[in-house]
Amino acid sequence: MSILEIKNLKVDYETEENTVHALINVSLQMTGGETLGLVGETGAGKTTLAKCIMGLLPQRTGRIRTGEILYGGEDLLKKDNKEMRRIRGAEIAMIFQDPMTSLNPVLTVGEQIAEAVVNHDHCSKAKAFSRAAEMLELVGIPAERLHEYPHQFSGGMKQRVVIAIALACNPKLLIADEPTTALDVTIQAQVLEMMQQLKQKFHTSMLLITHDLGVVAQNCDKVAVIYAGEIVEYGSVTDVFKRMQHPYTEGLFNSIPQINADVKRLNPIPGLMPDPTNLPRGCSFSTRCPYADDQCQREAPELAEVSQDHYARCFHRR
Secondary structure, three states: OEEEEEEEEEEEEEOOOOEEEEEEEEEEEEEOOOEEEEEOOOOOOHHHHHHHHHOOOOOOOEEEEEEEEEEOOEEHHHOOHHHHHHHEOOOEEEEOOOHHHHOOOOOOHHHHHHHHHHHHHOOOHHHHHHHHHHHHHHOOOOHHHHHOOHHHOOHHHHHHHHHHHHHOOOOOEEEEEOOOOOOOHHHHHHHHHHHHHHHHHHOOEEEEEEOOHHHHHHHOOEEEEEEOOEEEEEEEHHHHHHOOOOHHHHHHHHOOOOOOOOOOOOOOOOOOOOOOOOOOOOOOOOOOOOOOOHHHHHOOOOOEEEEOOEEEOOOOOO
């Protein structure tokens, strides 16, 4: 059963100088208990998509032009602020990118976890603090540290606290926006393993936003590759990783260092992502693609099914 369905979502950021085309006709679907990895370069639109789902797009500049975000069959884009505050945290929770700035420095970690519980479960403060202590234990932090402040925790511990806040009300959908970016490699592995265990314990679906293909391979059921605001390839991890159909996906894999290869230089994708205020007329990847021809310069390809539940946006699918 589908828990989240995004249909033809188009989002712009308007400034006094120009319009930034952040998302272009994005369509995705997630089923209950599934982990979907969203992969792409910085500026591709990953965090914008997460903010749209959470109803946190900046009101001053963000503009949703078209599309639907269906959660449990209801369009989140049609809900008002009061309804979104009820859903946010209780039904859909988000782990933000930087744990160092996600926590309030003048409140104890216990107060910050308990606040989410009080707001959504409408229980007493004593019961909320009991739940906060339980959540700290679940993420591997002793309950007696409940009354300590964020500056008393390491980066990895802060990320665990942020995860505890996100999962305190047993949400059905968890959005993790590059949850291990600020952590060293060994702590990354511990945090990801813990997230998987908690996800299984609470039967939570997860949208994992990352630029690390290794993280996707280890933690995700499906993967969507996003480039310049468009989903360019989408399918199961096995299909996309072993039978990649888009040159951008191919370029991402070719740029990963190979342990068994004797090479002097890395193999990056040439060029840069196009200016989101002035996108190419045809395929957005045509300026960097080794297979691009005149058709790619003139026409924008559609996201087409290349095999069962495996889609790619390319005229030269193999």
